[in-house]
Amino acid sequence: MEKLSVRENEEKAKEIWSDILEILKTRLPESSFNTWFVKTVGVGYTGDRLIVEAPNSFWIEWIESNYRKVINDILKELGKNLNIIFTPKAKEIEDTVEEAPSSKRVIFSPKYPLNPRFTFDSFIVGKSNEMAYHAATRVAQNPGQEYNPLFIYGGVGLGKTHLLNAIGNFIYSKSPKIRAALIRCEDLMNELIDSLQRKRMKEFREKYRSVDILLIDDIQFLQDKNILQEELFHTFNYLFEKQKQIVMTSDRSPQQIYALEERLVSRFQWGLVTEIGKPDFETRLAITKRKVEEEKILLSEEVIIFIAENIRDNVRSIEGAIKILKAYMSLTKSLVTLDKAKELLANFIKPTPNVTMQEVLRVVAQEFKLTPYDLKSKTRKKEVVLARQIAMYIARNVIGLSLSAIGSYFGGKDHTTVLHSIQKIEQMKDDPQIEVLLNEINRKLKLI
Structure with a gap:
């Protein structure tokens, strides 16, 4: 093969990579292509190897993890037996040597690094999570401007952590100058204890109050942690006043976190509280x-x-x-x-009762000598209110509907009203009369 000059080598690399990009553009969502490939360029060609430069090592890890297969498929289609090697820009390599630890742009716990697989593109959107998804994307695009704080809650394994990481990944790729911190609440507590023991609270506060975005997973671990609640209260206030974005996830709503100070419950609801329900x-x-x-x-x-x-x-x-x-x-x-x-x-596979919301309304209304229409009406009569609360409780705990879905069945009531009703029955269910009533309704629904 004829030996190419350095300039010819670079031009050939750009040409081959441009051909690959043209096809890649038709295979990927526009947002994915623009995010991860627009800033890549072919810089070297040796006959069997193509060197492609990417902005930084994170970019390379992302491309390797998510797009290597589709790139290899394109190479086969083009009939090119090439080994593509991605390399970070020289500037990024210099920056990592010269940059002091205290000036790192992104702070990630060693125990809890950002997961490159968790992106907005890889998140499956459905009725049960679409509000949380759209809120997360808005926050990632305009941190500190809307929905601050953003509080996402729901059961285990429903995608809360995925969205938290997706926000971090999006921001990391789009805004390299933004400082972000991602940490589990439990790890934050351990770090706080360590800082207290070592008398390094000044450094601890500077670390988390110097960020532009604070992402905390499993915030429910704040319960009964008075020292951490106190510290987080002041950090929250500081960041909020500076219009810095705060995002939290939890397995329950702020009101349901046991022994959480009222001032924190209030602040967690200043922005948007949204639930991820079970997928349909x-x-x-x-x-x-x-x-x-x-x-x-x-x-x-x-x-x-x-x-x-x-x-x-x-x-x-x-x-x-x-x-x-x-x-x-x-x-x-x-x-x-x-x-x-x-x-x-x-x-x-758990055998689950095939109970519909219509059946719940019918049976509960029948038990109280009411009609389903009564339960869905706005009347505040005592017997109707109790029946409505029980129907909401069963809809949540048996059928597994989200708070917003339950609210829509009852004339568009908001999630806080629904949550209050469910909590009311939770508090009353040990009462012998309520217990008998619930058992009778469950029997008629063939749940027992």
Whole structure:
């Protein structure tokens, strides 16, 4: 092969990479392509190797983790037997040597690094999480301007941590000068204790009050942590006054966090409080298909539908089920039939009562000698209020509807009203009369 000059080598590299990018642009969402590939450029070519420069090492890790397969597929289509090597810009390498630890742009706990797989593109949006998703994207695009703080809550494995990381990933890629901190509340507590013991509270406060964005996962661990609540109260005030963005996730709403100071409950609700509910069938089906693709296994449509129909709790349960099927296929070198999937996933599948909201309204109304219309009306009569609260309680704890979904069934009531009703029954359920009433309603709904 004829030896190329340095300039010809660079021009050839740019030409080959541009050809690849042209095809890549048609294979990816516009937002993904613009975010991760517009700033890449071919810089070197040796016949069997193409050197591509990316803005920094994070960019490279992201491309390798998420887009290497599609790039390799394009190379095959073009008939090019090339090994593409990504390299960070020389400036980034110099910066990492010269930059002092105290001036790092992004602070991530060593125990809890930013997960490059958790992006807005990889998040499956459905009715149960669309409000949280759209709020998170708005916050990432305009930190400190809207929904500050943003408080996302919901059960285990429903995508709260995914959205928290997606915000961090988006900001990291778009705004390299912004300083962000991502940490679990439990790790924050341990760091606070360590700082107290070492008499380094000044450094602790400077670290978290110097950020532009504070992302805290599992904020429910604040309960009974008086010292951390005190410290977070002042940090919250400082950041909020400076219009710095705060995002928190929790397994429960601010009002439900036990022994959380009222002043913090109030502040956590200053922006937007939004819930992620259990995914509906369409969302579970999309999640299942995505996870099957990620695990690179072949499952029949009927097995995929079986998983989506029967594993309703959360995304982690779906992931666990798929890993079991993958392990079986790897060990036995055979495909998974529907019968085999039922056998292997028996422990994942909980028999759940097939109860609809209409049935709940009918049975509860009948028990109180009312009509479903009465429950959905705005009347504040004592017997109607109690019946309505019980119906909301069953909708939440049996059917698993989100607070907003329940509110829509009762004339568009907001989530705080629904939450208050559910909490009221939680407090009353040990009362013998209420206990008998609940048991009778559950019996008629064939729940016991």
